[in-house]
Amino acid sequence: MHYATKIDDSAAVTPSNFLGHSFGYRRQILINRNTGSPHMTLSVGHLDTDGFVEPALHSYEFSMYVFSGSLAVTTLGHTTLLDADHAITVPVGTTYSLRALNGPVKWLHMAAPTEIDDGRRQDSFFTGQALVETTPTPPDMRDPRNQNAVRFDSDSMDLRRLAGGSRVDAPTVSPSMATALLTYSGIGVKMLIDQQRGAQLHTMFIVDYQPTAIAHPHDHPFEEAYVFVQGEVHALVDGTLMAFHPGDVLWAGVGADHGFENRGSGLVRWIEVQAPQPPARHSYRFSREWEHLADKLGDPPVDSR
Numbered sequence: 001m002h003y004a005t006k007i008d009d010s011a012a013v014t015p016s017n018f019l020g021h022s023f024g025y026r027r028q029i030l031i032n033r034n035t036g037s038p039h040m041t042l043s044v045g046h047l048d049t050d051g052f053v054e055p056a057l058h059s060y061e062f063s064m065y066v067f068s069g070s071l072a073v074t075t076l077g078h079t080t081l082l083d084a085d086h087a088i089t090v091p092v093g094t095t096y097s098l099r100a101l102n103g104p105v106k107w108l109h110m111a112a113p114t115e116i117d118d119g120r121r122q123d124s125f126f127t128g129q130a131l132v133e134t135t136p137t138p139p140d141m142r143d144p145r146n147q148n149a150v151r152f153d154s155d156s157m158d159l160r161r162l163a164g165g166s167r168v169d170a171p172t173v174s175p176s177m178a179t180a181l182l183t184y185s186g187i188g189v190k191m192l193i194d195q196q197r198g199a200q201l202h203t204m205f206i207v208d209y210q211p212t213a214i215a216h217p218h219d220h221p222f223e224e225a226y227v228f229v230q231g232e233v234h235a236l237v238d239g240t241l242m243a244f245h246p247g248d249v250l251w252a253g254v255g256a257d258h259g260f261e262n263r264g265s266g267l268v269r270w271i272e273v274q275a276p277q278p279p280a281r282h283s284y285r286f287s288r289e290w291e292h293l294a295d296k297l298g299d300p301p302v303d304s305r
Helices: 287-297
Strands: 002-006 022-031 041-058 061-075 078-082 086-090 096-112 124-126 149-151 182-184 187-193 203-209 214-219 223-230 233-237 240-244 248-252 258-261 268-275
Touching: 002 022, 022 096, 022 223, 022 248, 041 061, 061 187, 078 086, 086 187, 096 268, 214 287, 233 248, 240 248
Parallel strands: none
Antiparallel strands: 002 248, 022 041, 041 096, 041 124, 061 078, 061 086, 061 096, 086 149, 182 187, 187 203, 203 268, 214 258, 223 248, 223 268, 233 240, 233 258
């Protein structure tokens, strides 16, 4: 099962449970239970100039990746300044507040598991208390006290730059296996949000496809969603050939076959989220490997009709 949609700022509205607890806050739902997902609510959030969200907490965890503007996020006794390409995760039951700084803000919002919107029970709570905001400061990637925020640097995806050592005073995250760039078959993967940043129920990362890069059809025991931000990529999803461009969004449910190919001469980039977090083993099931086994054993295809 899969679902495709587009980011449309004109479709953003204020959620009913945020009325009276926010100013200038709107969002567009991209993926949730209504589109087939039991594990994620993916949306695009907006705060107008001087907009804010009062102190709140949820029974789900969420992460935000800022597309544009400057956002002050107060949580865990600290106010973090998130500019474009910054991300933060907020754990289950953690009180936070949001405020737009110096103009409107737009961000990708990933919640896991999916929000409860059918009235069965409440999953969002507003404390009614003032959350003391400290001076907003950008995340310091080398400060060990930074537990939940990250800054994405496009240069971190450049293999040529990464071929050499980094300066000891480099203002990026200290290099380690936990933050390394994973590369294979012309594909680069840079983790943003996972257990290293306090998330337990989902992941968020950047994916780059160089020209000719390809991932052959496969599926997973978890859900994935892709928010395309650069270039054109062709995808084979449940046997259907599709093309995606910036602003497009694809959701692939558990067991949905999907593969991607960059057929152009430029870079393809997307933001990807997963829920639940992948297991330690068997997170990928490549179709061609099992087809190879069938050929090797001489088994004829099975007609499941």
